Amino acid sequence: MPVCALNNMINVGLFTTGKLEQIEEIAAEFEYINIKTALNFGFLTRKEYVAFLERAGFPLIDVRNQEIDEAFVSQCDLLHLNSFLYLPLKEDNKGVLIVAAADPLDEKLLGFLEIKFDKKVSLVAASDLDITWMINKLRGEYYVKEAVFSLMRKDPMSSGIITFTDAQLIAIFGFIGVFFLFLTLYFVNAFIFFNLFFSSFFLFAIVFKLYIALKGSRYELHQAVTKEEVRAVANSTLPVYTILLPVYKEDKLIRKLIWNLRSLDYPRGKLDVKLLIEEDDDKTLNAVRNLDFPANFETIVVPYHLPKTKPKACNYGLFFCKGKYLTIYDAEDVPDSDQLKKVVCLFRKLPKDYIVLQGALNYFNKNENLLTRMFTLEYSYWFDYMLPGLQSLDVPIPLGGTSNHFKLDKLLELGGWDPFNVTEDADLGVRVFEKRYKVGVVNSTTFEEANNEPFNWIRQRSRWIKGYMQTTLVHMRNPARLVQKIGWKGFFGFNFFVGLTPITFLIYPVLLSFFIIYLIFDLKVARVLFPDWVLYISIFNFVAGNTLMIYVNMLAVFKRRYYELILFALFNPLYWLMHSISAYKGLWQLVYNPFYWEKTNHGLTKMSHSAAAASAVNANGA
């Protein structure tokens, strides 16, 4: 057995042979060094390990503040450095190459390095996290550039690096020009026409949503994968599953994250969990470093590169993935424990052209305040009814932010996520459809933390709406090409659910203002602009639209038995006003700062983790 730190720990009674055997088995599958496996698969805490090294005469050096001769580092590939956790520093006076390593006792690594550099090597101990940070910073440039520009190079038509094409600008300004020209020349008639047009459009959009929700509600009890099927899966047949966890300054959530990951019913050695941390995010890195219990994820540090977006981080993470399937969770997510097994079962059952499965999202802190209740209603109808409805219609499904499960090879074939798109998931859903692949819906839920703070909510929602605008602009650059790729049904489905959603939110306050102006102020000019027949149609569209939207929200409570939320659906018009504020903010940003990623603060909920888990369990049990 080759000598390494873990053998030494066994010798002094700090580790067990059984664990080492398990580690070696996993390490062989992942092609990792043992110590990396031990630290990232929940066998050993970093604190224990550092204490052992110090006692063994290997104090840690701070590689982030060391002088480094990049000539040696440049000879190494990032993926190898990452798998074996070492970093060549410099030659000492005697010509010995000093290499920082997570396991300074690893003789196998030492031998390999001496052959590679053809000189004597001396291993010094360093924190695996610091090594990871440094190697990604020094050798990650190629990979991060690939993460940013790969899609743009391979499929420029699908990249959001250009927000508005010339043709789109001409069309938009042409429309605005015509709009104002008519308002100038024929103010009253033009006003009446646009008022009726937009209010009818508003109603139509909502009626269509109701239709899809009703279609989806037919599949309410459909179990794509049953519990019996999940129970029948043998662990030995399960493939390696990658979980990407892109985080930014989420130091408070790291403990939660570990508990959530531990509750997943999937063999530990087959979970390839990547925590993607930005280079400037020392807070999260230190939170990982200071954990009192073993971490069950691998940390990847994403080098600094604009745009600083989640899809860029995920694309970067793709280079390190080992799984057959891949999913993304947010740090605060609480997925159903059997979610991964269900996905594996469903992928096995479905035809091969299904390459993505979307899990339902919902909230564990639904009863925290009005906003979380509204958010829960919205997510419930969206994921429980709308997505199955869209799936049944065979139109593009805008994927949710997390809990979308991919076949990794197909994801790579698609070019990963668009780093310039702030709703990269919705965009990817359309690209999947464009390539004639399919998105399915799996009957499993991930409970997230609902945004409970209005300004934070508006930040998050403005990003989503901006992303929908971006996605529409990207895919509508050439409408004829889009029709050719996804057919008329897909084209209309896409435009209704992605393209027109922001427009609905943008026109909502305008229609509401017209309505209020007419009702409150008995102005002569208002009477001219609202002749009886216009008023009739406007009132009908506006009131019917709002009522139906309230109704669609009410439907949402049934599947999950959130009956106590039903009356809150009446607040939907107010909630829509918040959407409108976000939509205008998103529109502003689309013009002035299209790639800016509005960070959503997590961890604001006052609900404890156990309460959240209990809530999740109750909801599942119901």
Added chain:
Amino acid sequence: MIKDSNRIQLLTLLLVFYYVVLSWILHRNGFEHTESLFYSEKLKILFEFKENTLLTIGTTFPSSVFIASIILSPFGYVFAPIAASIIFVAILFYFVVFDISESKLAFKPVLLSIILLFVLHPQFVYAAISGRNIAAIMLFLYMLFRSLFLYYRTQTTYYLSLASIFLTILVFTEINFIWMILSFFPFIALVSVDGIKVSKDEPPIFQYYQALNIRSLRRKLANRTVSLYLILFLLPLAAYYLFRLLNEAHAGNATYFLSSQYANWRVTGTAPLNTILELTKGKNVAKQTQLIFQVFTIVLAPTFILSLVLFKGKLYELFTLLVPIFFFSIILINAKYYFTSEYFMVMQIIGIAGLLFFGYNKYGQKITSGLIVGVSCISILGGIYYFSESNDYEEHDLYMMFNSDKKWFGPKQETELQQMADYVASVASPETPLLIDDAAAYGIMAHLPSLQGLILPLQKSFVTVIENPALVASYMCIAKRNNRLHNTTVLNAYNILEMKERIGLKPIRVFETENWIVYSIR
């Protein structure tokens, strides 16, 4: 076997053909229902008149029937409402036959019974060929209960939402059905308790007791009950109040669609109970009182009785079947009008739905099948009895038509309204306008080839013209004193006398029928 959908469609097409032929025969023998003519006249105004189009389309009630007539208007304004009712009954037939194949009962005898009912039962036939709203009521009532029963079976929100949508359409087919909401209350309370975790083996009353005495269950029960009510009733109630709002905004009266004779046929078409008592023997009016009415409707619909006899299901499912009894109790509290065929069909339709969803071969397949066929035959006799006893003028007229020695394939018979329309068409022109009030004369207008040369209440000038008609109009169409609609129109015999005295109008009688007169006034 007719279990697959293609064969059901074929059978439905045959039924449509049968109804079309029957309606043609009756039409050429002079049968026209005034409700159907009312829709025809509104269609004519909608498509041929430029003023107040939105008022016509937005306030004509019942909206569902009128909209269906608009869609079918290419078949002709007079035939469109009849075509709509034929299609409504045909769709109902399709769904009923479709549901037979899902039922626990023997397919063939039930199919035979259903065919017997749809082809021979006078009320089914009348619903299809009269152009009234009865067909729409039957269809949406069946769809409402079907959706509820499917909800009980599948527990998916989809069917609950469908039920809500059908209830909304039903309310917009006949406003009285809004009271059905109240009659839903008891069974929804029972449905609620079924959805929460209590001892399912216990009787419902104990389940309720248990649910009410455990705090968490009590909360859940209350929330679930409220949720069910909201999902089921929000749409019909919101739609009703929105419609009131629109009427208020556009016509200046929230209940315009219910109270205006220009918007709703019921205002002039149905006879108040006291009028019936005054004008007829009123032998049937006594049956339109609490309890007696319920019993009478049940007796005339033995299918309903059989559905209760063969019932196998939960208590709330039984309560759902009993909804019409509660419903009738509610609407009879303030009944002012004579209830016609549509209310009798409620029992018939719910009886069929109950039989198909909860009936089982209680007495063995042969006896049960025999019972079903037998009951259908008795139902048909009940239908004939209903028409023979009806105090509704037009139902009675139809019965008398069948009872007379009519030669069905003789020369086409022109009705009084058609005769009057022919004359009006011959004299009215833009140069010699004719003043007519469609509040009562909608039947005449429905038969006119064109509305040119008419001065109607829809026009803004009408109010001015009526002050001194001779200044603008050349002719006036007047309802005679014996006309049943005399009091519903401003252009009646009384007002002609009043105009003679007030403004010295000198009307000359130029054409007259039993109920109408055209005067030359210039």
